[in-house]
Amino acid sequence: MKLIIVGLLATLAFIFSPQPCFSYNDEPLLYGQFPEDFVWALATASYQIEGAWNEDGKGESIWDRFSHEGNHIDDGSNGDVACDSYHRYQEDIELLSEVGVSHYRFSVAWTRILPQGTGEVNQAGIDYYNNLIDALLAAGIQPMVTLYHWDLPQALQDRGGWLSNESPDWFDEYAAILFREFGDRVNLWITFNEPWVFCVLGYGTGEHAPGEKDLAWNPYTCTHNVLKSHARAYHRYHDEFAAQNPTAQIGITLNVGMALAANDAPETIAASERDMNFNMGWYAHPLFKGNYPQVMIDKVGEKSEAQGFPVSRLPAFTAEEIEYIKGTSDFLGINHYTSGIVYENINSINDVSFFADSDVAGFTDPTWYSSGSSWLKVVPFGLRVLMNYVKNEYDNVPVYITESGFSDKAGNTDDLGRIYYYKHYINNLLKAVNLDGCNVKGYTAWSLMDNFEWARGYSEYFGVHAVDFNDPNRPRTSKASAKYYKSLISNNGFVENPSCKLANLYPKNLPDASVIMCFQNEAWSTLIRSILSVLNRSPTHLLRELILIDDSSSLDYLKQPLDDYVSELKPRGIVKILRLETREGLIRCRLTGAKVAKGAVLVFLDSHIEATNGWLEPLLNRIHQNWSNVAVPIIDSIASATFKFQGDKEDPDHTGTFNWSLFFRWFRIPPEEKKRMIDSIDPLPTPAMAGGLFAISKTFFKHLGGYDKNLLFWGGENMELSFKTWMCGGSLDIIPCSHVGHVFRSASPIKWPKNASGRSPVWKNVIRVAKVWLDEYQDMLFSEIGKDKKTWNVGSIRKEVATRKRLKCKSFRWYLENVHPQMFAPRNPLARGEIRNIGSYWGTKSLPLCLDHDGEHDLHKSVGIYACHMSGIISFIYH
Numbered sequence: 092m093k094l095i096i097v098g099l100l101a102t103l104a105f106i107f108s109p110q111p112c113f114s115y116n117d118e119p120l121l122y123g124q125f126p127e128d129f130v131w132a133l134a135t136a137s138y139q140i141e142g143a144w145n146e147d148g149k150g151e152s153i154w155d156r157f158s159h160e161g162n163h164i165d166d167g168s169n170g171d172v173a174c175d176s177y178h179r180y181q182e183d184i185e186l187l188s189e190v191g192v193s194h195y196r197f198s199v200a201w202t203r204i205l206p207q208g209t210g211e212v213n214q215a216g217i218d219y220y221n222n223l224i225d226a227l228l229a230a231g232i233q234p235m236v237t238l239y240h241w242d243l244p245q246a247l248q249d250r251g252g253w254l255s256n257e258s259p260d261w262f263d264e265y266a267a268i269l270f271r272e273f274g275d276r277v278n279l280w281i282t283f284n285e286p287w288v289f290c291v292l293g294y295g296t297g298e299h300a301p302g303e304k305d306l307a308w309n310p311y312t313c314t315h316n317v318l319k320s321h322a323r324a325y326h327r328y329h330d331e332f333a334a335q336n337p338t339a340q341i342g343i344t345l346n347v348g349m350a351l352a353a354n355d356a357p358e359t360i361a362a363s364e365r366d367m368n369f370n371m372g373w374y375a376h377p378l379f380k381g382n383y384p385q386v387m388i389d390k391v392g393e394k395s396e397a398q399g400f401p402v403s404r405l406p407a408f409t410a411e412e413i414e415y416i417k418g419t420s421d422f423l424g425i426n427h428y429t430s431g432i433v434y435e436n437i438n439s440i441n442d443v444s445f446f447a448d449s450d451v452a453g454f455t456d457p458t459w460y461s462s463g464s465s466w467l468k469v470v471p472f473g474l475r476v477l478m479n480y481v482k483n484e485y486d487n488v489p490v491y492i493t494e495s496g497f498s499d500k501a502g503n504t505d506d507l508g509r510i511y512y513y514k515h516y517i518n519n520l521l522k523a524v525n526l527d528g529c530n531v532k533g534y535t536a537w538s539l540m541d542n543f544e545w546a547r548g549y550s551e552y553f554g555v556h557a558v559d560f561n562d563p564n565r566p567r568t569s570k571a572s573a574k575y576y577k578s579l580i581s582n583n584g585f586v587e588n589p590s591c592k593l594a595n596l597y598p599k600n601l602p603d604a605s606v607i608m609c610f611q612n613e614a615w616s617t618l619i620r621s622i623l624s625v626l627n628r629s630p631t632h633l634l635r636e637l638i639l640i641d642d643s644s645s646l647d648y649l650k651q652p653l654d655d656y657v658s659e660l661k662p663r664g665i666v667k668i669l670r671l672e673t674r675e676g677l678i679r680c681r682l683t684g685a686k687v688a689k690g691a692v693l694v695f696l697d698s699h700i701e702a703t704n705g706w707l708e709p710l711l712n713r714i715h716q717n718w719s720n721v722a723v724p725i726i727d728s729i730a731s732a733t734f735k736f737q738g739d740k741e742d743p744d745h746t747g748t749f750n751w752s753l754f755f756r757w758f759r760i761p762p763e764e765k766k767r768m769i770d771s772i773d774p775l776p777t778p779a780m781a782g783g784l785f786a787i788s789k790t791f792f793k794h795l796g797g798y799d800k801n802l803l804f805w806g807g808e809n810m811e812l813s814f815k816t817w818m819c820g821g822s823l824d825i826i827p828c829s830h831v832g833h834v835f836r837s838a839s840p841i842k843w844p845k846n847a848s849g850r851s852p853v854w855k856n857v858i859r860v861a862k863v864w865l866d867e868y869q870d871m872l873f874s875e876i877g878k879d880k881k882t883w884n885v886g887s888i889r890k891e892v893a894t895r896k897r898l899k900c901k902s903f904r905w906y907l908e909n910v911h912p913q914m915f916a917p918r919n920p921l922a923r924g925e926i927r928n929i930g931s932y933w934g935t936k937s938l939p940l941c942l943d944h945d946g947e948h949d950l951h952k953s954v955g956i957y958a959c960h961m962s963g964i965i966s967f968i969y970h
Contacts, residue, residue, distance in 0.1 A: 119735065119736050120514075120518050120585060121518055121521050121522050121525065121526070121585065121704075122584075122585050122586060122703050122704050122705070122830070123521055123525050123584055123585060123586075123628070123703070123704030123705070124582065124583045124584035124585075124586070124704065124705070125521060125524060125525075125583050125584045126524070127583070128532075129532065129533055129534075129583060130193055130194050130235075130491065130532055130533025130534070130535075131191070131192050131193050131194070131533065131534060131579075131580040131583075132192050132193065132194035132195060132196050132235060132493075132533060132534070132535035132536070133187060133190065133192050133195060133196070133535065133536050133537075133538065133539040133555070133576075134195075134196035134197070134235075134493065134494055134535045134536070134537050134538055134539065135176070135183075135195075135196070135197050135198075135538055135539050135540070135542065136197070136198045136237070136240040136241070136284065136542075137197070137198045137199060137200035137203075137240060137242060138152065138154045138170045138173070138200065138240070138241065138242040138543065139170060139173060139174075139538075139542040139543045139544070139545075140173050140174040140176040140183075140539075140540070140542045140543075141170075141173060141174075141175075141176050141177040141200060142170065142171060142172040142173040142174065142175045142176065142177050142178070143172075143175070143177035143178065144169075144170065144171045144172075146177065147203075147213070147215035147216070147219070148203075148206055148213040148214075148215050148216065149200065149202050149203045149206060149213070149215075149216065150202035150203075150205070150206025150207055150208070150213075150244055150245070150246065151202065151244070151245040151246075152200065152201070152202045152242040152243060152244060152245060152300075153241075153242065153243045153244075153245050153248050153252070153293075153300040153301045154170060154241065154242050154300045154545075155169075155170075155171075155242075155245065156245050156248075156300070156301070157299075157300035157301060157302055158170060158300075161302075163300075163302065163546060164546060164547075164548045165546060165547050165548050165550050166547075166548035166549055166550050167548070168543065168548035168549050169543070169548075170543040172565075173542055173543045174540055174541075174542055174558050174565055174567075175565045177219065179565060180222075180223050180226065181226060182567060183539060183540070183567075184226050184227060184230050184232070186539060186540070186556055186567060186569070186573075187227075187230070187232055187539065188230050188231075188232065189569070189573075189577070190555070190573055190576055190577045190580065191577050191580045191581055192232060192580060193232065193233060193580075194232065194233045194234070194235045194279070194533070194535070195227055195232050195233075195234060195235065195539075196235040196236075196237065196281075196493060196494075196535050197223070197234070197235075197236065197237070198236070198237035198238070198239070198240035198242075198284065199220055199236060199237070199238060199269060200216070200242055201238075201239065201242060201243065201244050201265055202242065202244045202245075203215070203216030203219065203220075204216045204217065204220075204265065204268055204269070205244065205264075205265055205268070206244070206246075207244060207246040208243075208244035208246045208247035208250075208261055208265075209247075209261055209264055209265075212268060217272050220272075220273060221272070221273070224273055224276050224277065225276075228276060233278060233279070234273075234276065234277050234278075234279075235277075235279040235281065235491075235493075235535075236269070236273065236277050236279070236280055236281065237281040237282075237283075237284050237344070238262075238265070238266055238269060238280065238281065238282050238283070238324065239262070239282065239283050239284065240284040241284065241285075241288070241289050241293070241299070241300070241545075243300075243301070247261055248301050252294075252301060253289070253290065253293075253294065253312075253313040253316050253317060254294065254303075254309060254312050254313060254316070255316070256316065258316045258317075258319075258320055259316060259319040259320040259323045260323075261320075262282075262320035262323060262324060263320070263323040263324060263327055266282070266323070266324035266327055266328070267327055267331070267332075270327065270328050270331070270332040271332065274328070274332045274335050274336055274339065275335045275336055276336075277336070277339060278336065278338060278339045278340065279339070279340055279342075279422075279491075280328065280339065280340070280341040280342070281341075281342055281343060281344050281424050281493065282320070282321045282324050282325070282341065282342070282343050283317055283320075283321060283343050283344065284344045284426070284493075285344060285345065285346040285426055286313075286314060286317045286343075286345070286374060287314075287345065287346050287370065287373070287374070288346060289313070290309070290310045290313035290314045290317065291306075291310045291445060293313075294309035294310060294312075294313045295309050295310045295445060298546055299545060299546060306443075306444040306445050306446065307404060307443040307444060307445070308404050310445045311391070311404050311405045311406060311445070312406065314373060314374065315406040315408075318374065318377050318378070318416055319412070319416070321343055321378075321416075321419060321420075322415055322416040322419045324341070325341055325419035325420070326415070326419065328341050329341075340421035340422055341420070341421055342420045342421050342422040342423060342424050342491075343374070343378065343420050343423070343424060344424030344425070344426055344493045344494070345371055345374050345375065345423070345424065345425060345426070346425075346426045346427075347370070347371050347425050347426070347427055347477060348427065348428065348429050348430050348431060348473070348477075349427075349430035349431070349470070349473035349474075349476050349477045349480075350363050350366040350367060350370075350430070350431055350432075350433040350451075350453065351363065351430060351431070351432050351433065351473070351476070352432075352433065352434075353432045353433060353434040353454075354434070358435045359433075359434050359435060361435065362433055362434055362435040362436075362450070362451045363433050363451075364386075365386055365390075365449050365450070365451055366433050366449060366451045366453075367480070367484075368384035368386050368387050368449075369384075369387055369390075369448065369449040369451070372384040372387065373387060375423065375484075375485060377408070377413070377416050377417065378416065378417070378418075378419060378420045378423075379417070379418070379420065379423075379485045379486070379488060380417070380485075381413045381414070381416070381417040382408055382413045383405065383408075387405065388403075388405060388407075390448055390449065390450070391403050391404055391405040391448050392405065394440065394443075394448055397440050398440060398441075398443055404448075420488075421489070422488065422489040422490065422491055422532065423481065423485065423488050423489070423490050423491075424490075424491050424492075424493035425477070425481070425490055425491070425492055425493060426492075426493055426494035426495070426537075427473075427474055427477060427492060427494075427495050428467050428494070428495060428496065429466065429467050429468050429469070429470055429473070430468070430470040430473030430476075430477075431453040431454065431455055431468075432453060432454055432455065432456065433451050433452065433453040434451070434452060434453070435450060435451065435452075436450060436451060436452035437450050438450055455468045456468070456470075460508070460511075462497050462498045462499065462508070462512075463498035463499040463500040463501075463551045463552065464498040464547070464551055467497070467498055469497070469508075469511070469512055469515075471512075471515035471516045471518070471519045472519055473519075474492075474495070474516050474519045474520055474523070475519040475520070475522050475523045475527070478490065478520065478523035478524075478527070478529040478531060479523060479527055479529060481529070482527070482528070482529045482530065487528075487529070487530045488530065489530050489532050490529070490530060490531045490532060491531075491532050491533045491534075491535065492520065492531065492533065492534045492535055493535045494535055494537040494538075495516055495534065495535065495536060495537060496509070496512070496513075496536055496537035496538060496553045497509040497512035497513070497553065498544075498551045498552060498553050499551070499552055500550065500551065500552070501552070502541055502552040502557055503557075503570075504557055504568055504569070504570040504571060505570075505571050506555075506570045506571055506572045507571065509555070509570070509571075509572040510571060510572050510575045513536065513572060513575060513576060513579070514575070517534060517579060518585060520534060521584055521585060525704070536555060536576055537553055538553045538554045538555070539554060539555065539556060540554035540555070540556040540557070540558050540567055541553065541554035541556070541557055541558045541560075542554065542558070554570070555569075555570050555572045555573040555576055556568060556569055556570060556573055557570055586704075586705060586828075591705065591709070591772055591827070591828035597708045597709070597711075597712045598712070598715065600715075601633055601708065601711040601712060601715050602633075602690070602691035602692050602711055602714065602715055602788075603632070603633050603634070603635040603690045603691055603692070604629075604633060604634060604635055604690045604691070604692040604693070604694045604707060604710075604711060604786065605635050605636050605637075605638060605684075605688035605689060605690030605692070605693055605694065605789075606625055606629075606634065606636070606637045606638065606694045606696060607638045607640065607681060607684035607685065607688060607693060607694065607695050607696070608621060608622070608625075608637065608638070608639050608640070608695075608696050608697070608698050609639075609640040609642055609677055609680035609681055609684065609697075609698065610639065610640070610641060610642065610644065610649070610698035611641070611642040611643065611644055611674070612644045612645060612646050612649070613644075613649070613698045613699065614699075615648050615649075616734075617698070617699045617734070617834065618649075618653075618698050618699075619656070620701055620734075621696070621697075621698050621699060621700045621701065621702075622637065622639070622657075622660075622666065624700070624701045624702040624703075625637055625696070625702050626660060626665070626666070628702050628703060628704045628705070628706060628707075629702065629706070629707045630707065630708065631662065633707055633708065633711060634665065634707070635688075635689055635690035635691075636665055636666070636667055636688070636689060636690060637665060637666045637667070638667050638669065638684045638687065638688060639657070639666065639667065639668045639669070639698075640669050640670075640671065640680045640681070640683055640684050641668060641669065641670040641671060642671050642674060642675055642676065642677075642680045643670070643671050643672065643673055643674045643675070653668065654668060669683060669684070669687065671683065675804075676803060676804025676805050676852075677804065677805040677808070678798050678799075678802045678803070678804065678805060678808045679800070681695055681798065682797055682798055682800065685789070685792060685797060688789060690789065691788065691789060691790075692710075692711055692714050692786055692787070692788055692789060693786065693787050693788075693789050693792055694707070694710065694785075694786040695783070695784065695785055695786075695787075696783070696784055696831070697783040697784065697833060699729075699833065699834040700729075700784065700831050700832060700833050700834070701729060701736055701831070701832040702831050702832075703727075703830040703831065703832065705828065705829070706724060706829045706830055706831055707829070708828075708829075709722070709724075709826045709827075709828035709829040710722040710724060710786040710826055710829050711786065713774055713786075713824060713826055714786060714787070714788050717822075718788045718790055718791050719788070719791050719816075719820055719821035719822065720774075720788075720821065720822050720824060721780075721785060721786070721787045721791070721812075721816050721821055721822065721823045721824070722774075722785065722786045722787075722824055722826050722829070723747075723777060723780045723781075723784065723785045723786075723823065723824065723825050723826065724784055724785075724825075724826060724829035724830055724831045725825060725826070725827060725829065725830050725831075726781060726783075726784060726831060726832075726833050727830050727831065727832040727833065728832065728833065728835055729832040729833060729834045729835070730834075731834050731835060734834065736832045745757040745758060745759055745760060746758050746760055746775060746776070746777035746778065746825060747777045747778060747779035747780050747781060747813070747825075748778055748779055748911065748913075748914065749778075749779050749810060750875070751871040751872055751874065751875045752857065752872065752875045752876055753807060753810045753857040753860060753861065753872060754857075755779055755780075755781050755782065755809060755810070758778075758913070760775070772827045772828050773827070774824035774825070774826055774827075775824060775825040775826075775827065776822060776823065776824055776825075776910070777823055777824065777825050778813065778817070778823075778906075778910050778911035778914070779809065779810060779813040779823075779911075780809055780812070780813055780823060781809060782808060782809025782810075782812075783809075783833065784831050784833065791821060794898075795812075795815050795816070795819060795821075795894075795898070796815075796891075796894045798811065798812065799811055799859065799860075799863070799891055801859065801885075801886050801887075801891075802852075802856045802859060802860075803852035803855060803856060804852045804853075805852070805853070805856075806852060806853035806856045806857065807853065807856030807857040807859070807860045808856070810857070810860055811860045811863070811864065814860070814864040814865075814903070814906065815864070815895075815900070817906055817910045818864070818895075818900040818901045818902070818903070818905070818906050819895070819898040819899075819900040819901075820898065820899075820900075854876065854880060854883075855883060855885050857872065857876075858872070858880060858881075858883055858885050859885040859886070859888060859891075861873075862885070862888055863888050863891045863892060863895065864895070864903060865903050866902055866903040866904065867903075867904075868903050868904075868907070868916060871916060926941055
């Protein structure tokens with residue numbers, strides 16, 4: 092772990108106008124999963140946890156010397172014992188197993204292997220790491236091994252350390268021993284952890300070991316030797332040791348924060364680019380592009396000349412060295428904690444310092460959350476911006492997040508701040524992977540447990556497990572963040588309901604689906620959002636086709652431009668457009684789609700929706716269980732004003748019902764139904780569905796006769812299919828693991844046409860549904876909408892009645908008694924209306940008081956005195 096001073100840089104695609112860095116803060120969580128082979132890890136470093144600083148032949152490191160001498164550590168502590176992992180590594184592995192990580196990132200102490208840095212090998216050190224690696228593998232955990240995490244042998248520091256031109260030879264000798272001893276079992280190697288930190292803070296500011304202070308020359312010299320050393324180790328491995336483990340990879344880890352432009356002025360954007368080049372590019376450019384960034388070569392060279400130096404303070408690589416170093420990283424490890432805001436700041440030529448060379452200054456937004464470390468502000472969106480920068484700048488090289496975490500001062504186990512950090516940082520990483528196409532292979536949380544935090548000692552805590560440093564046994568205690576991280580790992584990301592584990596929940600032979608989406612003069616962005624969410628979030632082997640039915644739209648952009656757009660979608664031909672010459676309405680539009688659909692399951696969606704990750708499999712699975720099951724997703728809300736996805740319900744709390752006007756309503760789940768559900772992901776029977784979003788077997792839809800073909804445009808079709816499903820042998824269920832967002836408009840954007848008599852098709856439809864399906868209860872409809880409508884001509888219902896008879900459908904009384912017993916059917920009351928105390932209202936500004944109950948529309952509620960609704964019938968008198 093490291094102390095970041097200014098981070099790194101923004102890609103132009105994410106540099107915004109003034110105050111650019113605030114725009115991602117309000118984005119909702121993205122639900123979805125990482126790729127199946129995504130690596131989940133926890134990390135530590137040898138000096139920070141091992142202790143046993145002078146046991147079993149271990150030599151002295153620069154951090155042993157640095158912490159023992161002077162007042163370098165805030166609390167006067169050291170790593171002599173630390174977490175005592177040298178003796179307690181089995182306990183560490185138990186913690187790792189409980190969290191469920193796939194990998195453990197740890198570093199090897201150079202001085203345990205070569206006490207003097209070169210020469211004689213210490214077998215006790217070899218044995219310790221062999222035992223650790225074998226125990227990890229036995230627990231099903233892969234080792235991710237860092238060769239150097241800052242604890243250089245003091246004997247080598249006495250010979251010049253990383254400023255010595257001999258250092259590449261030392262590192263090559265050390266690396267070869269590790270490759271030979273452990274290479275048959277290690278698949279991921281990291282040569283150096285955060286060379287920026289030990290080169291700048293160790294050899295420049297003196298804040299870290301070995302404590303040298305020369306910011307003019309030392310950081311550049313140190314980095315030059317580190318890059319040569321890395322390349323030596325890379326070539327040594329691939330030339331001599333790769334045969335023992337051909338799939339193993341070797342890379343480097345860089346500390347990278349995001350440097351976001353403070354505004355959109357050209358000089359500010361240039362400053363952010365320059366900051367990137369002086370920090371990340373300083374190391375990444377030689378490895379992936381060859382040589383240092385040109386702006387760095389020019390800037391340091393010009394300043395060095397102006398400062399009177401005969402050569403540039405930035406050393407130059409030879410042509411042979413450039414070629415030797417280029418391409419020597421199979422992946423890029425990134426340690427990311429925070430971000431900053433930068434602007435141009437031209438420094439005095441007399442300021443001879445690495446920090447002054449870039450002519451950049453920075454600050455942080457005071458509204459960003461703080462941590463226990465002065466440098467660490469919580470800026471989740473910065474990680475997504477950074478991943479996009481790496482994607483664009485370095486040809487989408489494979490990336491592992493090798494450290495990321497949050498500090499506090501208290502070390503409490505109820506570490507909600509750390510949970511917030513992981514939740515939002517990892518979710519932004521998910522967006523970078525699933526939405527932006529960034530090639531991120533894994534995430535590593537820092538740290539497995541509280542430990543020695545370098546110059547801060549034991550005054551700051553990063554662990555997901557607490558360690559009692561006052562107890563010689565160093566007991567470990569799980570924090571809340573460990574449990575949260577475990578849940579992310581077990582779900583491989585974010586799912587609306589943690590029980591919905593898509594990888595293992597559903598069989599492989601699910602039926603395929605035809606998604607049918609009708610539209611009429613839909614907004615372009617809304618329609619495209621609907622289309623892409625279905626294509627991008629549906630397994631390709633399950634999505635047979637997406638059929639768009641244009642109900643005679645008049646807008647030009649929904650004609651040829653839409654055809655052109657759809658023709659480019661992949662896989663080619665999966666999206667089909669059918670155009671109706673005359674306006675038919677939703678019902679007949681859907682019937683048209685069902686007639687041509689080729690999938691085993693019909694999925695009907697509106698054209699103003701957003702399908703979430705994992706939405707399709709649960710619906711298909713319910714139908715796979717029984718062909719007569721009709722499956723409905725949880726319908727989340729998309730704000731009609733901002734179009735922001737607002738749905739975040741994890742468990743269903745309502746099912747569908749209706750009033751006696753046959754209009755759909757939501758109904759709170761009865762307690763007895765809640766008790767019946769063994770698991771919150773159990774299918775939840777619903778008496779009725781909203782109508783716009785559901786899945787049904789094509790065979791069962793045909794068996795039921797589909798929609799009544801004489802229903803007009805829209806309205807009542809959801810109630811018809813709900814009644815028909817239940818009464819004719821099927822079931823209608825809400826599926827908690829399937830979520831689809833829906834724009835709920837405040838008013839209908841469409842004026843439905845009326846017939847010659849001026850009668851709305853909606854009323855005609857519900858009357859028709861009532862006459863076919865409600866039996867003696869159809870009088871309830873006319874009591875609500877007016878008995879005069881009973882005589883309306885709604886066309887012949889002979890065919891529908893015959894279908895009901897053919898299917899041997901049950902009575903509506905059966906439906907009320909068995910499917911929806913909560914539905915109140917006040918047949919033949921003596922009187923109906925409000926029971927109102929008129930004296931409490933007339934002549935006052937207060938609402939009158941009425942007899943009512945405080946619950947949902949339900950039976951068995953206690954009656955009390957409440958303000959009158961003034962909007963309809965609420966009471967019925969029987970005797």
